[in-house]
Every structure is written in C-alpha cells, then in structure tokens.
Amino acid sequence: MTLFIEGHSCSYELQRIVQMFFPGEKVAVVPSCTGPKQKPYVEAVLSGGKAAVLWVPEHGEPLTAPARGITQDAPKYEIEHLLGVMLYSLLSKATGLRPQWGVLTGIRPVRLLLSKMQQGLSGDALHADFVEHYLVSESRFSLALQTAEAENRILQRSTPDSFSLYVSIPFCPTRCAYCSFVSQTVERAAKYIPEYVEKLCEELRYIAAIASDLGLKLRTVYFGGGTPTTLDAQQLARLMDVIGQAFDLSDIWEYTVEAGRPDTITADKLYAIKNGGAKRISINPQTLDDRVLQAIGRRHTTAQLMQAYALARQVGFDCINMDLIAGLPTDTQEGFQNSLDQVVKMAPENITVHTLTVKRAADMTFERAKEQFGLVTGMVDYARETVIAGGWQPYYLYRQAGSLSALENVGYAKPGSEGLYNVYIMDETHSIFAAGAGASTKLKRQETGLLKRVFNYKYPYEYISQFPEVLRRKDLIRAFYQGD
Ligand code: SF4
Numbered sequence: 001m002t003l004f005i006e007g008h009s010c011s012y013e014l015q016r017i018v019q020m021f022f023p024g025e026k027v028a029v030v031p032s033c034t035g036p037k038q039k040p041y042v043e044a045v046l047s048g049g050k051a052a053v054l055w056v057p058e059h060g061e062p063l064t065a066p067a068r069g070i071t072q073d074a075p076k077y078e079i080e081h082l083l084g085v086m087l088y089s090l091l092s093k094a095t096g097l098r099p100q101w102g103v104l105t106g107i108r109p110v111r112l113l114l115s116k117m118q119q120g121l122s123g124d125a126l127h128a129d130f131v132e133h134y135l136v137s138e139s140r141f142s143l144a145l146q147t148a149e150a151e152n153r154i155l156q157r158s159t160p161d162s163f164s165l166y167v168s169i170p171f172c173p174t175r176c177a178y179c180s181f182v183s184q185t186v187e188r189a190a191k192y193i194p195e196y197v198e199k200l201c202e203e204l205r206y207i208a209a210i211a212s213d214l215g216l217k218l219r220t221v222y223f224g225g226g227t228p229t230t231l232d233a234q235q236l237a238r239l240m241d242v243i244g245q246a247f248d249l250s251d252i253w254e255y256t257v258e259a260g261r262p263d264t265i266t267a268d269k270l271y272a273i274k275n276g277g278a279k280r281i282s283i284n285p286q287t288l289d290d291r292v293l294q295a296i297g298r299r300h301t302t303a304q305l306m307q308a309y310a311l312a313r314q315v316g317f318d319c320i321n322m323d324l325i326a327g328l329p330t331d332t333q334e335g336f337q338n339s340l341d342q343v344v345k346m347a348p349e350n351i352t353v354h355t356l357t358v359k360r361a362a363d364m365t366f367e368r369a370k371e372q373f374g375l376v377t378g379m380v381d382y383a384r385e386t387v388i389a390g391g392w393q394p395y396y397l398y399r400q401a402g403s404l405s406a407l408e409n410v411g412y413a414k415p416g417s418e419g420l421y422n423v424y425i426m427d428e429t430h431s432i433f434a435a436g437a438g439a440s441t442k443l444k445r446q447e448t449g450l451l452k453r454v455f456n457y458k459y460p461y462e463y464i465s466q467f468p469e470v471l472r473r474k475d476l477i478r479a480f481y482q483g484d
Pocket of ligand 1: 171172174175176178179180181183225226227260261
C-alpha cells in the first residue's frame with residue numbers, strides 16, 4: 001500500500017493511522033501525487049488552503065471526503081491533526097472499522113492524558129479533548145482515566161536517585177509463534193548458559209559498584225527475558241545471591257522474577273527465587289485452551305499451569321501475575337472468555353491482558369484483519385469489564401505498533417499489588433540498568449527529561465565473546481550521571 005502526500009510533510013502520523021486500519025501492512029510513503037499509481041493507495045494533500053484525502057482500493061470505487069480549509073502556513077501539528085482526522089474518518093467509512101484510540105497513534109496514551117491533566121485540563125474539557133478532538137472512544141477514555149490515577153501514584157514515588165535493575169535471561173524452552181523477543185530455545189543455546197550466568201554475575205557486580213559510587217537507590221529488580229526459569233535452581237540462586245551481596249536491597253520496593261512458562265517451574269526453582277528475595281512472580285498461561293497452546297508452539301498444558309500456580313502458592317508467593325493474550329491464532333471469543341474466567345477464579349494479584357501483535361503483513365490479510373477486529377475488540381472488552389468487576393484496577397497501559405485492532409495491553413492489579421517496574425519502564429520514569437544479552441540500559445535525568453540508551457549485545461554468544469566491551473559500555477552510566 002502507498003501513502004502519497006503533497007503540500008506537507010506529515011508522513012509519520014498519517015502512515016501510522018493507515019496502519020491501524022491495515023495491521024501488518026507495509027505502507028510506503030511517496031512525497032508526490034503525480035505519476036502512475038498502483039492500487040491500493042491513499043492520498044493526503046494540502047493545496048490552496050484546502051486539505052483533501054482520497055482512498056483508492058484495489059477493487060471497487062475510490063472514496064473521498066469533503067475538503068476542509070486550513071492555512072498553508074498553519075503549525076505542523078495542526079495540519080497533521082486535521083489530515084489525520086480526515087483520513088481516520090475516510091478509512092472508517094471505507095472499511096467499517098473504528099479503532100478505539102481514534103487518531104492517537106502513540107504507545108502511551110495515558111502519558112498524554114497525564115500531561116493534559118498537568119496542564120490543568122479536567123472534567124468535561126478533558127473528555128472533549130480525548131473523545132471529540134482525538135476521536136477516542138468513551139470506553140478507552142474512561143480506561144485511560146482510571147489507569148492514569150493509579151499510574152500517577154506510582155510515578156510520584158520515584159525520586160531522581162531511584163533506579164531499577166533489569167536482568168535478561170534470553171532463553172526459552174521453545175519459541176512461541178508470536179515471539180518478538182531476542183530469546184533462544186534451550187535446544188539451540190544450552191551450551192552457552194553456564195558461561196552466560198558467570199558473565200552476568202560479573203556484569204551485575206560491575207553495575208552495583210557504579211550505582212554505589214553514584215549514591216543511587218535500587219527500587220525495583222526485574223528478571224525477564226526469555227523465561228528466567230529456564231535456568232536451573234542453582235543458577236537462579238547464584239544470580240540472586242550476587243544481587244543480594246552486591247546491591248543494597250534494604251530500600252527496595254519490588255523484586256520480580258518472570259517464571260513465564262509453566263513447564264519450567266519446579267519447587268526447587270520457586271524456593272531459590274523466594275530465598276533469593278523475590279516477592280513477585282509472573283506465571284503466564286497466555287491462554288487456558290490446550291488447543292490454542294499447541295497452535296502457538298507452547299509445549300505446556302493448562303493442567304501444568306494449574307499445578308505450577310498451586311505450587312507457587314504453597315511455596316508462599318502472595319503476589320503473582322498472570323498474562324493472557326487476546327487474538328491468538330485459532331482462539332475464539334468463547335475460548336478467550338473461558339480462559340479469562342478461569343484466571344479470575346484463580347485470583348492472582350495481577351492480571352495482564354495483551355493484544356496480539358502482527359509482525360509481518362504476510363501473517364494477516366485485510367479480510368482476516370477485519371474479521372479479527374470485532375473478535376479481538378470483544379475479547380479485550382470482556383476482559384476489561386470482567387476483571388474490573390472482580391476488583392482488579394488498571395494501573396499501566398501501553399500500545400504496540402501492529403497490535404490487532406490497534407488495541408492496548410493493560411496491567412490490572414488488586415489495590416496495593418501493582419507491578420511498579422512495569423510502570424517505570426513504560427513511562428521511562430527513572431534509569432533502568434539492564435544486564436545480560438539483548439538488554440538495553442535506559443538512563444534518565446529526571447530534572448531535565450534527558451534520556452540515553454546503552455545497548456548490550458543481542459545474542460548470548462556475542463555477549464560472552466564481547467564481554468569486555470559490555471563492561472566498557474557500562475562506564476557510560478557513570479559518565480551520564482556525572483554530566484559528561
Ligand atoms: S515465552 Fe516469551 S520470550 Fe519465550 S518464546 Fe514465548 S513469547 Fe518469546
């Protein structure tokens with residue numbers, strides 16, 4: 001698909017709006033509307049004080065919207081907004097779809113809401129801004145508002161000397177069909193694991209020394225990946241011992257280990273995690289339908305999930321998160337509702353509901369996307385209503401490019417059990433020092449908003465072979481805080 005633009009340079013936002021209607025579709029931007037055009041395409045033109053949009057499908061009649069007046073020298077954001085609204089309305093009419101977040105294409109709509117509130121907008125004015133100006137649906141406006149209140153409380157806790165620690169374990173038992181992480185199957189990467197753990201311990205000690213010199217306060221620790229419980233109990237215990245010895249954990253607010261795949265969870269690993277100091281774990285079913293689990297390449301069953309959950313409770317974990325995904329291949333509305341109802345019955349402290357993301361256009365034809373639109377919206381709406389009615393509250397929300405129906409991922413929590421790290425990483429509130437392959441450190445100066453990223457090598461073999469460079473890059477943390 002091509003997006004032709006003329007008379008302006010608002011390609012990025014308009015491209016994202018087109019992609020909301022055609023998930024996974026590659027939309028090429030061409031800065032001229034003259035010359036031969038291959039269908040399907042979209043045109044967005046600013047000429048002679050008028051904005052105009054046109055949609056030409058591969059088959060069928062072209063569709064256009066009445067031109068609207070705007071001065072050629074209006075600020076870019078005004079031109080972008082007007083063309084965006086016109087394009088959204090035109091594509092809604094053409095496809096019959098109405099993406100719930102209107103013309104908001106950003107991944108953090110709640111941050112926008114919070115910034116509007118800080119500017120003094122509230123009540124009807126805030127509602128009008130979101131619902132009428134940005135075309136956000138009533139349900140998403142109300143979800144954003146609820147999330148903003150909880151999120152703001154968590155953000156307020158962070159101070160300029162706060163930081164979080166992320167530990168990357170990029171190994172999994174098998175690869176899920178929808179995976180977009182840098183994770184390798186144990187089958188492929190088992191040989192790297194012992195040395196990887198050793199190097200990781202070294203990197204963690206190195207980071208701890210820098211944090212201590214700078215007088216920073218560790219607030220949250222998060223083991224993610226991958227599936228950290230792919231490691232054995234001794235490896236987990238070793239890493240957590242190193243963290244316990246090297247960092248000052250006395251002022252810590254949260255310590256999470258993702259135990260994502262139920263088939264990796266054993267009693268000795270759970271005890272190692274608990275004795276290592278973690279109080280929060282994540283056990284992620286994604287679906288409780290064995291047929292769907294098979295279809296997405298996860299080699300565990302619902303029975304294993306139930307056992308792993310019961311075991312975690314026995315070991316004494318009283319803060320458990322469970323992830324579900326709406327829109328998984330072969331899942332149905334009934335199947336998703338059944339998964340969600342079972343999770344609600346199990347009563348974990350946190351439930352996170354994701355919307356599946358389409359990675360490539362080849363994975364999704366428009367007809368299929370259209371079919372999925374209503375289905376996935378129904379799933380996500382059912383989840384929101386059921387979970388909130390059950391006493392969980394939304395506390396963080398983000399969107400991903402290419403998510404089905406341009407919907408959101410939402411973390412819900414029983415009051416007081418919110419996953420703080422999730423908010424800090426999403427909002428880029430404070431620095432996250434990240435260790436391990438595929439991890440990226442985010443350095444944040446709260447006073448000025450300055451943000452800098454420092455990347456580690458992507459794959460375990462590179463991380464191990466280039467380890468001196470990994471440590472050298474960590475010195476950038478010191479330089480950042482010392483203002484270099
Ligand atoms: S468990 Fe997560 S990281 Fe591992 S393969 Fe599946 S989606 Fe990827």
